[in-house]
Amino acid sequence: MGHNLSGTIRSFLLILALSTCCLTAAPPDLQERVELLEKNYVKIKEHLEAKIIDLETKVGQLEAKIEKQDSRLPVLEKGHHPLKDNVAINRPRRQLATSIKPFEDNVNQHRRPNATLRTCHEINVANPTYPSGMYWIDPDGLGIGDPPIHVHCDMEAAEAAGDYWKWNPVKGTTFILHDSESKMDIGNCREPGCYSRQIKYYASDRQMEALQQLSENCAQSIRYRCRKSPLYFNGTAYAWWIGKDGERIGLYHWMTGCDLDDKERQMRGAISSERLPVTRLRFSNPFKGYGEYKVSRLRCQGKAKTEAMPRSCKDLWRMGHTLNGIYSIRGAKRIRIVLCQFDKRPDEQDFQKRIGYQDIKTKPIYFYVQKDKNFSERNIPLPFEITIVNMGGAMDLPSGVFTAPVNGTYFFSFAGLAQFPMLTGPDPVPVQRELGANLYKNGERIAISQVNIGYLVYPDNRSPITLQSTVSLQAGDKVWIQIYIGISGGFLYDDSDVEVNQGSHTHFNGWLLEEEI
Missing domain, CATH: 2.60.120.40 (Jelly Rolls)
Known part of the structure; x- marks a missing residue:
């Protein structure tokens, strides 16, 4: 459906551009008019492509729900025929209702919005038999912070091998989806970074930050197919990505640029940084070549390491504590007493407040x-x-x-x-x-x-x-x-x-x- 609609949009915009050129008097500067049309085309195309991805996601979710309902019908029809059950017919309605065994939903509770676990890793540890699929998790804690988020869990350690090269797959890996997972054309604008696209994730910033704090490592990758579209040329950066903190990071630092020839090249690079997720991408096409990119989902795996005896409220939070209160933690040389406010994020002010020290002795001397x-x-x-x-x-x-x-x-x-x-x-x-x-x-x-x-x-x-x-x-x-x-x-x-x-x-x-x- 996405390809057909995308082709229709391209045809419509092309006809509109030709009509404008033919019906309007020749402008003073034809080149400027063409560039303006190209920019408008890129903006409209990005908007419509985002809508297509969003609609496709919703359609997929609806189809999954329909399939789930269809799978229930045979079981219900087979198990509940009161007209064929003389005993059931003669029973009072209340007894009939209690005698019928309710349909046992084989979908675990973590596929519902009231999920209690915080990562796909925790779900996998809780029950290793759960299959890969969409699950609800709540990284910042049950009952506090932002609502749970809907993520994809890889329970077999087999998915996204091509996108996350040089990374070992791990069971219970969490993938956060976004609106820019399909291939994107950078268009023909010439100024450095003139093409811009914001990446919108299906999770709040707070939940993504909490997930990264809970995980052993997180990563994203970018694939770039190009021809005569360099990322860096003659001392000028033409492409970069923006992290969650707003800092600009050059793509050419870890991806080989396209040469100025007619050969098509495929490049990819993995990002493992505290600046993740990628919030915006900037490209340009100064030599009228070709550029197409694809951004992977944010992937987080494993569990962040904590010591047996916590050293901070952050360690306690990683271990699963969510109730605000006073806790004992291990200081440099003695036990410290701190106030932990788990309704805040670990990087927020007052997440941990120092109260004092506790007199701890392993034995009296x-x-x-x-x-x-x-x-x-x-x-x-x-x-x-x-x-x-x-x-x-x-x-x-x-x-x-x-x-x-x-x-x-x-x-x-x-x-x-x-x-x-x-x-x-x-x-x-x-x-x-x-x-x-x-x-x-x-x-x-x-x-x-x-x-x-x-x-x-x-x-x-x-x-x-x-x-x-x-x-x-x-x-x-x-x-x-x-x-x-x-x-x-x-x-x-x-x-x-x-x-x-x-x-x-x-x-x-x-x-x-x-x-x-």
């Missing part, structure tokens, strides 16, 4: 240990004898070394009692009295604390010494306390025999503040 005896040795880790708590078992008392079980930020606190003996002898000389304790990480001093009581012969016998530090550790890092100086016999005092009822004077505790994931 904290300890509190004490000493029960004096200690004066220098340059070795300070051992402990009493365990108050050691959750996670990371603190080893005999060695005095804490080993970090997981990556994260830890807090440590130390308190002790320094004792300095009085000087003895007939004529004691005043000397400086000092005692220091350091916090070490893997043998490197990271914090220091000390007591200095000056040059005294009879000092105050005991003085407190304290230390606190927050440290970032990797799993396996070791931390301990170590006496580094003890001038004039200073030591850490603890004597369980003398002060058994008073408790320890030397304390060391620590815990995991925040774990890195």
